Every structure is written in structure tokens, then in C-alpha cells.
Amino acid sequence: MARTGGVIATAAFLGVATVAVLWGPALYSSFTASPPSNQCTVSTPIAHYSRSAERTDNVAIIAAVGWVNGFDEKGVTIAVTTAIQESGLRNLNYGDRDSVGLFQQRASQGWGTVEQIMDARYSATMFYTALGKVNGWENLRVTEAAQAVQRSGFPEAYASHEAEGRAWANALGGVEGTVSCELTAPDVTTARAFSDRVALDFPGAGFAVEVLESDGNTTVLGIKPTDATDQSLRRLQSWAIATASTTGAEWADLRGSRWTRNGTWQQSNPTQQWANYPGIRVAVRTS
Known part of the structure; x- marks a missing residue:
């Protein structure tokens, strides 16, 4: 992903299918992923x-x-x-x-x-x-x-x-x-729309929203609270997950602990660039 930078706003935050055909509908259903539950x-x-x-x-x-x-x-x-x-x-x-x-x-x-x-x-x-x-x-x-x-x-x-x-x-x-949350694929949105939602829910809170990376299809935003305490960051990540059905967030990451839109959590060591980032990172589909 290409680094773009810049503050947006400060808010007031084949094989299985073949086997299934041979074994019948019951087994087919067991090998087919269920649609997201929303x-x-x-x-x-x-x-x-x-x-x-x-x-x-x-x-x-x-x-x-x-x-x-x-x-x-x-x-x-x-x-x-x-x-x-x-x-x-x-x-x-x-x-x-x-x-x-x-x-x-x-x-x-x-x-x-x-x-x-x-x-x-x-x-x-x-x-x-x-x-x-x-x-x-x-x-x-x-x-x-x-x-x-x-x-x-x-x-x-x-x-x-x-x-x-x-x-x-x-x-x-x-x-x-x-x-x-386990959610269906997001609609295309804009970084500005996400920033506006932060401002709408947290008026006067002073949350900074900035563009961190973009590859043309996905934009990674950083959201930084005024106090980067562990509780404040967990609170902000939970909010980002709970609102993802409307904001279009694809994932929300806090120091390598990442929720993804299919409802799973991934744990990894963030790169040095983001290891000490004083906020959460959220990806939104922008094209």
C-alpha cells in the first residue's frame, strides 16, 4: 500500500464442490460456508x-x-x-x-x-x-x-x-x-464519510482521523483519541466494530489485534511503523 498521509478531520472518535456433488446435498451444505449473519x-x-x-x-x-x-x-x-x-x-x-x-x-x-x-x-x-x-x-x-x-x-x-x-x-x-460482528461485504464509501461518522458520534471529543495508507481499493484510516489509554483505545475499537455495518469498515486493528468483517479475530505483531501508533486503524472500501 502506498503511504498517503494527511489529516482528514478532527472530530468534537474446487475440490470440495466436486466431492459434494458425489456425496449429495447434505454433505454439500456442510462444506459450504454460511452467508454472513449480519x-x-x-x-x-x-x-x-x-x-x-x-x-x-x-x-x-x-x-x-x-x-x-x-x-x-x-x-x-x-x-x-x-x-x-x-x-x-x-x-x-x-x-x-x-x-x-x-x-x-x-x-x-x-x-x-x-x-x-x-x-x-x-x-x-x-x-x-x-x-x-x-x-x-x-x-x-x-x-x-x-x-x-x-x-x-x-x-x-x-x-x-x-x-x-x-x-x-x-x-x-x-x-x-x-x-x-459478522457482516456482509461493505458498500463502497469514502474516507470522508467515515470521518463524518466519528464527528457525529463524538462531537467535541477531539478525535483526529487521518489517512494512513491507500492502494486504490482500500483506504486505511487512523483514529486517535485525545488520551491514548488502553481503555480509550479498546473503547474506540469496539465502537468501530459495532458501527461497521453502516460505516463500511472492513477491519479494525488495535496494535495487531484485528477484527475482520467476516467475524473473525486475527492476532499478529504489527510492523514497526504501527507498533506504537497512538490510536486504532480502520480499513474502508473506497473503490
């Missing part, structure tokens, strides 16, 4: 939870909004748990009475216009704003904090989703666990 899984030492790529992208938005607004993993856990209960992590345009969106917020109750609420980032921001006004939310049980914001007719319902909410929050937060 599913993402968060894995912790004790559990695994899977969601569609679209819903995982919504989780990533919820988490990013939380970090930008100063909330820790507890706050993000509350938000993700709430969205699981309210919408199944889908940005719904319907609900009980006039409830819509990830958090099933109601325009008639002052959450904003329907159009605003259907914007996942706006909706998440409104949730965190309301959570921050709950006195002592940090010390409440997750279901209690969620109920204090939502005022649901089923106040304990959030508890059944707390473990999954915490798993997503911790993995996306770079604390514990991993996020992995």
Missing part, C-alpha cells in the same frame, strides 16, 4: 448476547452519547438497559399512544417533536439529560434509575435486561468483554 455479539467471561447489526449500531450511538456527556459505564448500562426494554434497541416510529424511538419517548410529554425523537442521538441525549437530574442515580439499582426517567407502568421490567445492558456498556466502554 449479527453482532458481545461476549463477557460469563455470557454472550447477540443482536442484529442495525440494533448494535444503535447501542453504539447510545454509548457514544453517554461518554460525550460524561457518563460512565453505570450510566450507559442504565441507558442501554432502558432501550432494550422499551424498543428492543430499534428506532421505532410507533408505540403506545404517541411513544416513538429507542426510548419510546412521547412528544406530548415534552421529549421533543416526533422528528427529533426519531433521531437516535437526540433521543439518547434527552435520556441522559433526564437521568442526570435524578438525585443520586449513581447509587440506585439500574431498574430504579431507568424507572425514574421513564415512569413506566412496569417499573421492575428493566431488571430482566440489566445483565445484557451491562455487557454492552462494559465492552463498548473498553472495560471488559469484546464486541464482534
